[in-house]
Amino acid sequence: MKIIEFKRQTKNKKYYSQKMGMLNTKVTSIKKYVLGIPVKTLHTYRETYYGQIKNCEDCKLYA
Known part of the structure; x- marks a missing residue:
């Protein structure tokens, strides 16, 4: 088991x-x-509808 790790996790959000x-x-x-x-x-980022990568802090879209 490593002491320090970096993991990347992907979730679907609306x-x-x-x-x-x-x-x-x-x-x-x-x-x-x-x-x-x-x-x-x-770091948190998302892929837009058009395939661009954007930082989630730049785009504040809420339901």
């Missing part, structure tokens, strides 16, 4: 936009683990 309506996107987060316990989320 976002709402006035122009496009409800969107189901894959949101990927990179987390730092110490002895198997999650310590910190380093």
Whole structure:
């Protein structure tokens, strides 16, 4: 077992936009683990409808 690990996890989340309506996107987060316990989320990003990669902090879309 490693002491420090970095894991990437992808989840499906729903976002709402006035122009496009409800969107189901894959949101990927990179987390730092110490002895198997999650310590910190380093980065979160998502893929847009058009295939571009965007930082989740830049786009605040809520349902």
